[in-house]
Amino acid sequence: MFEDIPVDVSPMYEGERIRAANMFVELAGPKSIGAELVQVKEDVEDGKIEVVGPNIDEMKEGKIYPFGILVEIKGEKLEKELEGVIERKMHELCNYVKGFMHLNQRDQIWCRISKETKEAGFKLEDLGKALSALYKEEFPIIESMSIRILTEKSEVESFIETARSQYEQRDARSRELSEEDVDVFYGCVMCQSFAPTHVCVVTPDRTALCGAINWFDCRAAAKMDPDGPIFEIEKGAVIDDVKGEYENVNAAVAEKSQGTFDRVYLHSVFGHPHTSCGCFEAVAFYIPELDGIGIVDRDFKGETPLGIPFSAMAGQCSGGKQIEGFAGLSLEYMRSPKFLQADGGYERIIWLPKDIKSSLEGFIPEDLMDKIPTDEDANSIKEIRKFLQDAEHPIMERLKETESDKAESP
Template identity: 40%
Template sequence: KAGQAREILLYNRARVFAFVLALGEIDDLKYAAAAGAINYGFPVIADTVIPQILPTGVTQHEHVVSQPFNTIPGKDDLERAEKLVQKAIETRGVKIKLTEVPVPVPYGSAFEGEVVRKKDMRVEFGGKYSRAFEYLRLLPMEEVEDGKIEVIGPDFSEVEEGGAMDLGILIEVAGRKMQTDFEPVLERQVHYFVNGASGVQHIGQRDIAWIRISKAAADKGFTLEHFGKILHARFHGEFGAIVDKVQVKVITDPALHAEWLEKARDAYNERNERMGSLKDDAVDEFYTCTLCQSFAPTHVCIVSPERLGLCGAYNWLDCKASYEINPTGPNQPILLGDTVDPVKGYWTGTNDVAVKNSQGTVHEVAMYSIMENPMTACGCFECIVMLIPEANGVMVVSREDTSMTPAGMTFSTLAGMAGGGLQTPGVMGVGKYYLTSPKFISADGGFKRVVWMSSVLKKTMAEEFQAVAEREGEPDLIDRIADETVCTDVDGLMAWMEEHEHPALFMDPIF
């Protein structure tokens, strides 16, 4: 109606996702028409040099954007035209949602948790024989080309059947509402998104991802490029509110893989350090994580400021951010309620959540003990902590360690005991940075109980562990912890501990 200009403007801004694409030289008539469009809440994007009006106000974002056609990068006019349209979509704030995932295999939640056996496998990335990583980072709008998917290096067609190769998945996103704090939240979704493809198995995260493609999927035409197509479609579909653009680089080139693996690890470390001095006692809520229930239906992670998720990819701040993004998602707040036992880490709230999310198979969880009602695990843990009764302590074996351990089993065998949502006193899957927490099995004696540890952990986390040793009042403790280079059986471990006077020998019995 006449006189409702403001109401019309607000309606258009919120409901009518139109824009003006002004092509060619702008004369007085075009200027007048464009000004009218702006008054209706529609931005103007021109392919010539005109004065820009960038502050927001009448329109949702910028009012007038000049994008001279001959300055747009592209191999030909068609590519430049596509980028011009993409700029218009970005300026108006149009959200793209792909209804179908463009892959040659069936795709859907029914395939989550599917296991690809070795005899059915075409190729694997990560695991025992290769290295796979996934890294998501936020970039400025102009540095991301939505839908661009690159495979840098050879495809797996060059790998023998049943073989392995290194893989890096670099996801670069941009969005007006996207924040750096959301990076690990979105990155962890790779596990969920990739597992939706029939014939594809994804386990792990960060730089210990493990992916298998079945022969059946490969025969249907599934290639490395399809990882990018899956991620582009799903990120737009699930996180369109904060993500405007997604581009994916799938890296198999050895030199580039090594370069980006190092960059990714630097980013992982920065994220790990974000928690700073935040303590469990300083908050009144923890968070659940049920992202891996497709593999372990009775498992739930309880994430606190001093105990990150066993995958190592989610800490308390990440879960908090995840809940802000998706209030009905896998990370839900846990009101702690009454404190049952502050030493072992029992609260009425955490126990109630454990019962509910484990389908009644777990009745209590001790946040700070390995010997009494330890937290369950799926299969994504970075390390396994296990009791060595003879040593009055525990060993820590890394996923990256393929050697024998004093428990008489390798990591892969131990994983069957630690994972699957089983609650087994004396066995626990953890994120490696939980080892540095003051709450690491604090009810059982803490870090001084560690008597054997994979050398890869001792090397890669040397500074962090030294700080822990000094905090525990044992500055030379790390040198007194055995590893696979000195012993892989109990007799050798006991001899080492006695020779080096490991403090666990003089502590109270662990059980």
Template identity: 50%
Template sequence: MNESFKNCDLDLKKLPVDVGPSYEGERIRGPDMFLELGGPKIKFKFELVRVAGKDDIKDNGNFRLIGKDIPEYESGETIPFGIFIEVYGEKVEVELEGILERKIHDIINNIQGMMHLNQRYDIWCRISKADKEKGLKFEHIGIVIMSLLKKHFPFIERVQCTIITDEDSVMEFHKKAVEVYNTRDMKTRGMKDEDIDTFYGCTLCQSFAPGHICIISPERISLCGAISWLDARAAAKINPDGSNFPIPKGECLDPVKGIFTGSNAAIQKYSNNKIQQVALYTIFESVHTSCGCFESIGFYIPEVDGVGVVDRNFNGLSANGMKFSQLAAQAGGGQQIEGFLGIGIQWFYSGKFISADGGWNRMVWLPSTLKERIKDAIPPELFEKIPTEKDVKNIDELKNFLKEKNHPIVKRWEEAEKEEEEEIEIPDIFPDVPFPSVSYTKISFKDVRIEVESAVVKKGY
């Protein structure tokens, strides 16, 4: 453990492992893994970028490690993990923190033998056995992050990196990081899609899902939850050739489902015309594509005609008996699968949250931890009517719970049943009314033999 800063040479050629974009998308499977950092098995993990003052960073390229280093662990271990980056520059604005932070995903995936998934408080990294044998240390990872941040964002004058593996320290930093995330997220509350004429796109995850782009609006945060409309706008201004870019909203084709000519043109371009249309406010038609970095997944439960959500921190079974990983396989990969949708947590607070489908009135199941976390987003009259894994274990129990609590979805059931009853029944016999005269064609059969072994006559339902 070395809690004091050390000034580092940021020359990537001197590292024990190769670094380059050709390694993006590399997967480190279990048998090849030496060390797992964060991920679903670990409660506390994070990555955070803060803008610092000139006097807060004495030298460019400072690094410190709080906790044990890579060689000190046993093969196959999973550990708490945090990355804290501080940057200074006269042109560096606080609004850029989220963009710089999200760039860490790209940067670490440039390291041969390393894998980085997700963002913020959900990061999941793996270091290969080959990297350990080559002598990779956390200092080297910090050097890569600092070097490539300065390369991609030249206006950064000074940068320093802290990597934390000590459990108590990770918890302490994590608490502060969550406060920062919450402050950022509050900035777009109250903004409306109708008030702007430009959406923004993000292609950061295309190394894992080539046909996917995120379309970000004031009322629809990125699926990863890390980039708001304000973040994307700031990023597009300072780096026009980067992962974030403006999308003219264009003509509104469907205000309820959120279909616009501009977002359609963008999805066509970036999916190589595999996808022609995207609807921003629904889980059922022309759904927004997902990569795999989503914070949670919305999924349709046909037995109750409702929508459930599971987040990546939930390790149990959802009401339909599926795990997060199973649902992720259905939702990810840049495909449009109706009834499955990647969701950023902040979207729950938006008035456009599956608004075309009934919004919160359609929500029928949530994990208990997620429900508590977003309780301020749930309409008060619905909070006790939405069950969790503590209330129901299967579809039958889910149906009974919704009935007992008189969830709004029950009214949909009743309306559907009423519509079925009002359908015109087929009469037992044709009424004795004359048919209108019609022209007809006479067909004559010659040398034809028709045999009928049996005939079944059924009454109409």
């Protein structure tokens, strides 16, 4: 199938990491820009692979380039709702290519090409060829497929604009529904290839933590491939509607985590928080000194109030574990009215990066907007405490109560 591609293509390369020392170039990632997008179209020229901008052999070793992948697909049975799930598969399929590393999703992608793969004569067209073949094998309902790979900065910039408006349209749809409105939730185990006990539970309120798969996407995927990695969970009996604990969710998580976990609170970082694989867009973390919760996202490069950056925190709470006080989540989940509702929702949030805060305007209750400090206002526990005090954040009341309780108890 891959005779004309100069390197091996196989699932065995999926876990391959390309370290800086072995890297020829980096594409997209935190130091550049990039995005991936799958679109169902009426008119698709099958087999067309286009590269716009410098190809691998025109790139300079050690440099970082903007990177965009647009995949257009056509098929009688293809629905627009399948775009999100097919797009999410890009991560896995790109990683089948030996010497090509792909991390994250949507406009967060981060890729690298190894020196050996460059030496073998690998070009971006080869990535397109591999994707095209793998995709058709994985999703037989794809009849035609064309791929556009962009490395030209201005092209990537305008592509990111288009991609973001598509992501927003997908996300907005799911905002209209909530857990009470549906009888079925979904689970996803796509990330078990590297986080074997991780099970994502997707409800209309809780978009998957990778941010790339919402309830509608899951519905379409489960219908298309009932034996695939995305499956139905009958909602069944509610154990606790505030924490977001459901009998059938617990049972499904127990089964799919091979018995490792049998309880999940969808809307809390305490007790039995949702497991975290490694592709979460953000992490909610408990700040014990102030009894509040901070949020940090992948794009934030500084140190969090816990004294560690996102990367270190992600390392501690990923891999499919359930760690009390931490929960990986999507930015879209922060727009849900159920966002950590068991913990107090935004009344419990006491720190988050400025960019996230401004992206949540209209979702953070108005009276709290000025009371939650960002990295621009405060970074240490001491600074945060002072800010919360001055701004009269509701957590200060709570804190006073618990602190006076402690003082009173023998």
